[in-house]
Each structure stands twice: as C-alpha cells, then as structure tokens.
Amino acid sequence: MQQISNEELSQEWTSLVERFSPQAASILQETAKEKSADLARHFYAYMLSDSHSASFLSHEQVKTRLSKSMQQWVITVFTPIAQIDDLQTVIDLQRKIGEVHARIELPVSLVLRGSRVLKERLRHLLALRGLSDELYRETICLGSDIIDLAIEIICFAFSQSHDRNSRAEEAYRLFSVSQNIGTEKERQRGALLDWENQLMFDLAMGNTGDNLPKLASSEFGLWFRHKASHAFQSSPESESILEYIRQIDTALQDIPDGQQPGSDHGLSVLREIRQQTRAIKFLLDTLFEQANDLEAGRDVLTRLLNRKFLPVVMSKEILYSRQSSNTFGVLAIDVDHFKTINDRYGHDAGDSILQQVATLLAGNTRGGDYAFRLGGEEFLVVLVDINPEKGIIAAEKLRESVARERFKLPQGGDLKVTISIGMAVHNGHPDYEKLLQQADQALYQAKATGRNRSVLYK
Template sequence: MSPPRSQTQTRAETQVQTRPAPRPLPPPDDPRLLEDWRRRLDAVPEEVRTLLAEVVAAGGPALADHFYGDMLEDPRASRYLNVDQVRERLKPSLQRWLAELLSAGADGVEALHATQEHVGHVHARIGIPVDLVSRGARRLKDDLHAGIRQRAGSEGLALEAILCADGLVDIALESMTRAYSRSRDAAGQVDGAFRLFSLIQNIGTERERQRALLLTWENALLYALTSDAPGPAAPLQLSRSEFGLWFLHKGMASFGDTAETREVNLIAARMDSTLRARLPEATTAAARRELLDELRAGADAIRSLVTMMFDGIGDLESGRDALTRLLNRRFLPTILRREIALQANTGRQFAVLMLDLDHFKSINDTHGHEAGDRALKHVAALLVENTRGSDYLFRYGGEEFVVVLGSVSLDDAIAIAEGLRNAIASSPVVLADGTSLPLTASIGVAVQDGHPDYERVLARADAAMYQAKRGGRDRVVVDDGGLPDPPGVRALRG
C-alpha cells in the first residue's frame, strides 16, 4: 500500500472528490422583488439613513430584548429558542441584521437578499412557525417607530423614516418568507417520497398490476364497442374502472401533484367526456370503431405516463445507494427532522456518527476501484450487522457513512461507535484474488444538544471525525462543542 499523503491534504481532497457541491439557491422567481428593493434603497435620503442608523445604534439592545421577549412568551417558542441561545447569539445577530438592513445602499441588495434567503432556509429547517417571525417583525417596527419619533427633529422626517423602515423590514420579510416556503415545499416533497419509499415494497409488481388493470378496462371497452348493444356509457368510463379508482385514491397520493398526474387526469376526463357524448350517437359499427380507436389512443398516452411515474418511483432507489444498498444522503434531512421532533416531544436523545474509511484513496490507487467497491460493500454489511434495527445507515458520499442512533445516551453512542470501529478493524475485506486487505475507520460522535437545526449536529459529528483523522485514525472522537471546523465545512452561525 502506497504511503498516505498528509492527513489534512487527504481529508480536504476527499471532501472535494466525494461530497456533492452545494446546489446554489434558485433565483427569486419574481425579479420585481430585487428591483423594488433597489429602488427603495436608492430613494432613502441621507438624513433618513443617518436617523435610522442612530436609532439602531442607540436602541439595538432594547429592540432585541423586546423582539425575543415577546417571542419567548409564546409556548411554541420553547421548542426553538432558549434563554441562553437568545442572549448569546440571537440578540447580537438581530442587531447586526437590523443595522445592515437599514444602512445598506442599492449596491448591497444582492447581499441583503442572500442573507434573508439564508435565514428563511434556516427557519424552514428548524420548522419555526412563520407567524412567530411575522409577529416579531411587527413588534420590531413598533419599537422602531417609537425610537424614530424620539430622535427625529420634525414630524416630516419622522414620517419619512418610519415609512422607509417599514418598507425595508417588509421586503426583507417577504424575501425571507419566499425562501422559507421553497424550503418547506422541497422538504415536504422529500418527506413524501420517503413515506412512499418506505411503503412500496415491490415497485415493479405494482407497476405491472396497474398496467394490467388499464388493459382490463381497454378489453372491457373493446368488448362493449364491438357488440351490437354496447349499453350506457357510465359503467365504461375510465374513472369508474379499478385502475381509475386506484389512481384517484392511491396513485395521486403516492405520486403527488406533478405534471404527469395532471396530464393523466386531463386525458382521463377528456376520454370520459368523449365517451358520454359520442356513444349514444355511435349507432354504426364504423362509428363505434372510430370511438374505440380514439379512446385507446388516450389509454396508450396514460399508460406511458403511468410508466414514467413508476420509473420515477424507481428513482427512489436513488434514495438507496446502488453499491452498498444503504440509504444515501437524500433522506438524511427527513430522518434528522423526525428525530429532532421526537426529542422535543419525548426527551429521547439521538446521536449522529460520521464514519470515514482510513486511507481509502490508497486502496483505490493501489488495488483498483473494484477493490474500493468491495471495501465499501464490506463496511456497509458490518454497519448493518453491528447496529440496531431502529438505527438509520447512510452512505454519505465516497467513503463516508452516517449512522443515526435513536434513543441513546452519550455512553450508548460511544459504545456503538467503538463497536463499529472494532468490527471494521478486526474484519479485513477479501479481494477478488483472495488477498485480505485490512481496514480501519475514523468515527466522529455528536449527541443532539437540543438545537433544532439538524445541520448543526451533522457539522459537529464531522468535526469530531476530522479530529479522529488528525489524531492518528482508527479511533472514535466525541464532539465536546469546542472542536475546530473541518476543512471545507462552513460552520452554521445563523
């Protein structure tokens, strides 16, 4: 085995090679938002800008006290906020946010918008009710009004400053809420996909069953329209068939509101309408044959769409890593959100283990990628064998794995992590030529500390795992809240 390069260099390279680049946030779907924001900032007179800066500088601590004091009185806030967190981090952050918002020039709109987007996405990850934020913004504006009136030299200046401050707070809140909505919608889609992934055990069988039911409807239609007395249209409608009922009650719930499901509904409704309108007038065999051909063309279109939708469910196998058969990172946010909610409701702690195979690049370089694949599958099997049925196992990327341990203490989490480390170290992988290749892993452990943002516990586990690498590998390190950030990972400070 070739000698490894420096630990820091190898780790940084591994992150670049194996971790997907973060996807850029989509631009706002209404460019008028930034245009309006830029216009408002351009129109702020210098004396108003100066007055607002004085109000924030003099009253910032009191503004933050009132904002969070009012919010903390809501019983729901206890899940997202605590007194220490508010005092040490959130109040200073709010004062900085307000100062930046009210002092920015028109050339700072993009940065302002990016900040609101970030805040909105964090609020969505945490699940903080949007009305709490709106209520806080309303209280914030009331306090700003009072400070402006106290410091303005004239009613005219006070009115102009109040209108300016209200407009800037409102547009920031709009930007924040748009990001919040996008994140919640995306999370809901993934959560729904996970439910479907969990419930559908044999996608191929279900797909063929529904295709067969659609064919059964076609055969019944064929039999009716080629007979001398086809009967009334109602029993022949696709919406009344077994396939139609399945699609209405289960298919739509499973596939969701997509372009494909809307198209199926549109085609089916058009087919039923055509059948009702034309069957009574189709008194000849030729007319009925023409009607049959048109309806079967619609059924063909529906069959193609249904196949596409089931293939999309098949893509949920992308939720399961093709090589190791563990879950991949797609469903990790869903699981962590559920564990955070469970902890909030029951007090049950959970922990995250971040596991990285040591010297994995050397395995690929020395023995080839087939050996690397064998090593990954071997480790995945060991994770399955040495964890509980209630634990979630993910291939996080490249040679990294994540284990989510539910209902554990810190001692439990450390014991499981040490068991995994020992199992890997004592079980070499056998290569295709019969060679036994020893493996070791570095594992970081982080127990959820009650913070509602799941990315924090991931970042803490990652920092601990990096420390295990730096400390010599083949070891378990527990995050104590004071570890430095790993290379390439931005600590979440929001």
C-alpha cells in the same frame, strides 16, 4: 415555485430605498447602530413570552447566538444602499435565514409576528429622537418597508425550502419501510417474537416492573416508533400498534413486586399481553401488504440511504426529541486511507470495500437506527434513543467490527481496513446542521489524532 433572482431583488431593494430621502436613511442607520441591542432584547423578550415560539427559542445556545445575529441583521438591513458593498450578499443573508427557518420548522406566522414586534419597537425608538412629524413618518415608512421586503425574501426562501423538504418527506414516508419488504417483515416479526420470549423468561424468573423488557425500547419497538410509524403515519393500523405498545408497557409496569405469573392476576396480565401481541402481528402484516418497494433514496453502490432523506430523518428525530425526553446521536464515519486503497488496488476494490463496510454498519446497528452513505468513503449513522455514554459504546462497537474484519478483494486476497468516527449527541438545538457540524469536528479530531478511533464531541 419560480425563483426570483438576486439581481431582481437588488433592483427592487434599491428602488424602494430611493423613494425616501437620504436624511431618513441616515436617521434609520443611526438608530439601528445605537439601538440594535435594544431591538434584539425587546424582540426576544416578546417572543420568549409566547409559549409557541419559546419552544424554538428557549435553548441557551440559540438565545445567545440569535441575539447577536439579530443585532447584526438590524444594522445590515438598515445600512444605506450607498454604503453597502454588495447588496446581493445582503439578499443572500435573507435567503439563508429563510432556509434555516425551514430546517428547524419555525412557522412563518412566528416570523411575521416578530416582524410586527420589531416595527412597533422601531416606531417607539424613533419617536424618542425628537424628529419633525414629516421626517418621523418618512423614516418609519422606510424602516417598515425595508423590514417587509427582507421578511418577504426570508419567507420566499422558507417556502422553497419547505416545499423541497415536503416532497422529500412524502417520498421518505413511502420509502422508509420498503428496504426489502419480505426481509424486513420477517426480521420485525422475529424481533417481536424475541421480545415476547424474553418477557416470558423474565416473568418466569420472578422479575417485575422496571426489570421487565419494555416493548417500546425493544428492537421491534425502536424500529416501529422511529421508522414504521412515520412511514404509515396516516394509517389507523399504525396508530393501533403504537397504542398496543403503550398498553403493554403500562401493564408490565403495573405488575406488583413478588407477583408470580401463575397467580390469577399474573395469568390475566399475560393473556392480555398475548392477545395484544397477536393483534400487533396481524396489524403489522396488514401494513407490509400496503407497502411498495421504492428504490429512490437508496445509494446505488451500498444500498444504504443516500443524502436525499437525511433532512427528513434529522428533522423527524429533532421533533421526536423535542416532544419526549429522549436524545439521539449521529456518527460521522470515514474509511481511513481510502485513496490509498483505490490507488493500490483499483476502483473496483474500493467499491467492494465500501459495500463491505456498509454491510457491517447495517448489521451492527439497531432496527430504529439509520445508516447513510453520504458519498465517497463518507458514511453517517443516526442512533436513536441514545445518550453520550451508550452512543460512544455503539461507535466503538462499529469501529471494532470493521477493524476485526478481513475485507475481500475482487482480484483475490484480503485487506485490513479501519474507520474513524466522530460522534455528537443532540443537545436541544433546533437546527440539525449544528449537530452534523459537531460530528464532523469530532471526526476531524479522530483523524488528526491517529485514525481508527472514535471521538465524542464535547
């Protein structure tokens, strides 16, 4: 999609406004300043009454912030050209709005509906000003044309950003289970076997219902629900495995208290679970045979994910969180005093330290979690299905594992290294950038208060 320059859009905006009288522009500006709160209130009242749009706008923080932002947007776009210091800044604002809409996956249809609601309310407010018919029609046309042009820029930026995200999404879909097909295959088969053995042990001990290990929350279940099912989302094998996981956990939940595995009902349930587990193993082998080992999207030095797939992963986890009652968290991680390591021991030593830190991060997270290297000494871990309490425990586990390690230097000898961690847990906000900013703020606090510590954003 070809980029339209800000200069071209500025010329188009100026040409549009110059077709109307200064009086119409002045009336529009006065109405915007006096009635911006009314326009925003009417806009969001309508949008929240729609079940589709309400799912994007119902979060309290969103409503509070967006109402103020909408008021400012109305005042900005209806400011006469002669009073705008930099029209390109106004156009950049429309682009930014479109990019945010793409990031939170707000449908374009809702944006267009909102535009229609805004224009209808503007017509009503202008009708109350007692203008002549001719001036009323001219002001309405000017206001509608400005809204249309602003929304056009927003939607164009949305399309560009969405196209980029879609290409990354498709690349990630193919990539996400290809981290070394042979190793990952054996790891997940082993995780499935571990769950099965744990289930047999718990049943033998007389545990039932909620005391039995659920397949969905096991190491294998987390990996499959958050990674593999996304990678193979269009395959019938993936859908079958998800259904088997659901059926197995439902069957476990239905085992009554006091039910012994040796009873007829207990044996019947066990046989069914064993058959379903074997079916999962067969389908899993089929999926791995279909996978290709793609290297794009992996950090060359550490072999962790790089920034390319971060938007895809974050958007996917926010969607999953919105569709379920589960939350997820992010850990922003910095290697402490890394510049000193480079200066004292050389860049080869620094690279070696980063590789060893990456190995510890990958080895101390669950199969469903994601570990990224963002650049330099910055890492990010996405923890799936986790709350703040468990999340900070996981962060401390990572921090302590690094602090205990003796890091090998290429020239011989070893070195103690520490990391600082900032953690934030998704609170329902649809824009994942807010979550990343919160984790960064917590990381800054961890570094400012002495480093080698984990801080939870509050």
